[in-house]
Amino acid sequence: MTRPEPTTLVIDRRGTASVRSRVVAAGVRRFLRPRLARYGSAPLDDRGLRRAAALDRMAARSRPPRGTRTAPVRFDGFGAEWVHGPGVPPARDRAILYLHGGGWICCGLNTHRRMIAWFSAACGVPALSVDYRMVPVVTFDREVDDCLAAYRWLLEEKQIPPENIVIMGDSAGGHLTFATALRALKEGLPRPAALVPMSPMLDMDPAGKLAHANMELDPAAPGTVLERIVERVLVDLDPSDPEISPIHAAPADLAGLPPVLLTAGSTELLYCDSEEMARRLAAAGVPVTLQVWDRQLHVFQMFGPLLPESRAAIAEMGAFVREAFDSAAARVRPATRDRSA
Numbered sequence: 001m002t003r004p005e006p007t008t009l010v011i012d013r014r015g016t017a018s019v020r021s022r023v024v025a026a027g028v029r030r031f032l033r034p035r036l037a038r039y040g041s042a043p044l045d046d047r048g049l050r051r052a053a054a055l056d057r058m059a060a061r062s063r064p065p066r067g068t069r070t071a072p073v074r075f076d077g078f079g080a081e082w083v084h085g086p087g088v089p090p091a092r093d094r095a096i097l098y099l100h101g102g103g104w105i106c107c108g109l110n111t112h113r114r115m116i117a118w119f120s121a122a123c124g125v126p127a128l129s130v131d132y133r134m135v136p137v138v139t140f141d142r143e144v145d146d147c148l149a150a151y152r153w154l155l156e157e158k159q160i161p162p163e164n165i166v167i168m169g170d171s172a173g174g175h176l177t178f179a180t181a182l183r184a185l186k187e188g189l190p191r192p193a194a195l196v197p198m199s200p201m202l203d204m205d206p207a208g209k210l211a212h213a214n215m216e217l218d219p220a221a222p223g224t225v226l227e228r229i230v231e232r233v234l235v236d237l238d239p240s241d242p243e244i245s246p247i248h249a250a251p252a253d254l255a256g257l258p259p260v261l262l263t264a265g266s267t268e269l270l271y272c273d274s275e276e277m278a279r280r281l282a283a284a285g286v287p288v289t290l291q292v293w294d295r296q297l298h299v300f301q302m303f304g305p306l307l308p309e310s311r312a313a314i315a316e317m318g319a320f321v322r323e324a325f326d327s328a329a330a331r332v333r334p335a336t337r338d339r340s341a
Contacts, residue, residue: 001336003251004252004254004255004283004284004285005285006253006282006283006284006285007282007285007286007287007288008282009278009279009281009282009288009290010288010289010290011278011289011290011292012289012290012291012292012313013266013292013294014291014292014293014294014309015266015293015294015295016294016295016305017293017294017295017296017305017309018308018309020306020307020308021252021295021296021297021300021307021308021309022295024303024307025153025219025295025297026219028219028220028297029219029220029221029270029336032219032220033219033220033221036220036221036222036224036225037221037224039122039222039224039225039228040222040223040225040226040227040228041224042228043228043231043232044105044228044229044231044232046136049105049135049136049232052102052103052105053105053106055102055106055107055111055135056106056107056108056109056110056111057110059107059110059111060110061300062110062111062113062122063114064113064114064117064119064280065085065086065117065118066086066113066339067085067087068083068084068086068088068113068117068120069082069083069084069090069222070082070083070084070113073128074206075146075149075150075153076149077133077145077146078130078131078132078133079131079132080109080111080128080129080130080150080175081109081113081127081128081129081131081306082126082127082128082129083113083116083117083120083126083127083128083129084117084120084126084178085116085117085118085119085120085121085122085126086117086121087121087124088120088121088124088125088126092158092160093160093164094127094156094160094164094165094325095125095126095127095128095158095160095164095165095166096116096119096120096123096125096126096127096128096165096167096168096192096321097127097128097147097150097154097165097166097167097168097180098112098116098128098129098130098168098169098172098173098239099130099132099147099167099168099169099174099176099177099180100112100129100130100131100169100170100172100173101169101170101171101172101173101174101199101299102134102171102172102173103171103172103229103233104134104135104140104143104172104175104229104233105134105135105136105229105232106134108131109129109131112129112170112243113129114155114304115170115301115302115304116129116299118304118305118314119168119301119314119317119318120321121135121148121318122314122315122316122317122318122319122321123166123317123321123322124318124322124337125325127168128150130146130147130150132146132147132150132176133146133187135232135233139235139237140233140234140244141243141244142239143176144176144179144180144183147176147179147180148180148183148184151165151167151184151189151192151208152184152189155189155190157211161332162189162190162192162193162326162328163192163193163325163328163329163331163332164193164329165192165193166192166194166195166196166324166325167180167181167192167194167195167196168195168196168197168198168317168321169196169197169198169201169318170197170198170199170299170301170302171199171200171201171204171270171298171299172200172201173197173198173200174197174198174199174200174201174202175197175200175201175202175246177196177197177200178195178197178200178202178246178249178257179196179243179246179278181257181258182242182243182246182249182254182257183243185221185256185257185320186253191256191258191260192258193258193321193324193325193327193328194259194260194261194320194321194324194328195257195258195259195260195261196261196263196317196320196321197207197260197262197263197274198199198263198264198299199263199264199265199268199270199271199272199274199298199299199300200262200273200274200277201226201270201273202219202245202246202247202273202274202276202277203239203245203247203248203273203276204230204234204237204239204244204245205230205240205245206223206226206227206230207241208272209223209226209269209270209272209273210223210226210227212269212271212272212323213271214267214271214272215269217267218267218268218269218298219267219297220269220297220298222269222298223269226269226313246277247273247276247277247280249280251280251283252284254280254281254284254286255284255286257281257284257286258286258324258328259286259287259288259324259327260278260280260281260286260287260288260289261288261289261291261317261320262274262278262288262289262290262291262294262312262315263290263291263301264279264290264291264292264297265292265293265294265296265297265298265300266292266293266294266295266296267295267296268297268298269298270298271292274290275290289320291313292318293309293313296309300313301313301314301317301335
């Protein structure tokens with residue numbers, strides 16, 4: 001087997017944290033940190049899962065940006081919705097496949113609609129937001145099945161070429177972004193144009209993260225909560241299995257992935273997963289850029305226009321996606337001409 005040729009890893013460090021973002025981080029440290037410590041003091045039981053699942057229902061009243069249009073989609077056993085951000089035309093010949101975060105146990109269409117609308121507007125294309133089934137409805141290793149079904153639907157039912165699809169996700173959705181792309185390649189499906197994971201957790205063994213300096217630097221100090229979530233969702237699954245922890249995927253499997261834009265805050269607990277995956281992708285020959293945003297919170301893009309860093313990050317994600325679409329289409333056009341000659 002041919003060994004993949006390494007490529008240059010681009011680490012794009014963004015600093016210094018704005019005054020506004022530091023004020024937000026201080027608020028998280030003061031108000032959210034003690035609450036997370038209490039939640040992490042005991043195992044995550046069924047009552048805790050029900051409380052977490054209620055977050056998406058509670059977010060139903062949250063309104064997306066003015067000019068956003070949505071349309072529901074029904075799959076066998078789960079749902080999704082199209083999100084057209086402000087100014088995005090109705091055409092669906094290009095699309096983002098969006099996989100939401102929430103620790104594999106919570107969140108969904110309502111919690112993420114506003115942020116996805118910003119992403120859609122920045123990229124100039126609609127997003128298919130997937131309400132995939134989560135623990136305890138399905139086991140952790142089966143969550144990727146719904147994500148893959150949605151990708152297959154875009155390819156086969158909507159007839160969108162793979163070079164016109166980007167997979168994007170935050171946190172647990174960043175994990176599923178890699179898991180979905182790797183499973184798609186394993187099942188013989190074509191690769192998408194690009195991957196855009198934000199603050200992903202890619203190694204389901206939390207030991208390395210808990211020993212990292214960011215355990216103390218992360219304003220939310222979510223280490224104990226992370227341990228409880230991992231205990232609850234993994235049960236007896238092996239975190240060293242590449243299908244459980246994408247960071248352990250073989251170089252030959254990583255080599256099949258498209259260009260990747262990884263973003264993370266420099267002090268967030270999950271930063272080390274992005275850093276390690278970026279190294280592994282580059283070693284496998286995958287074009288990868290790791291954007292490191294100075295002292296930004298986990299998935300800071302959620303603040304949208306409120307923070308200069310989130311505004312800038314969303315704009316740059318949009319530019320990356322637009323370029324990925326154009327580059328992927330350019331690679332396909334010569335092959336099309338050759339077949340028609």
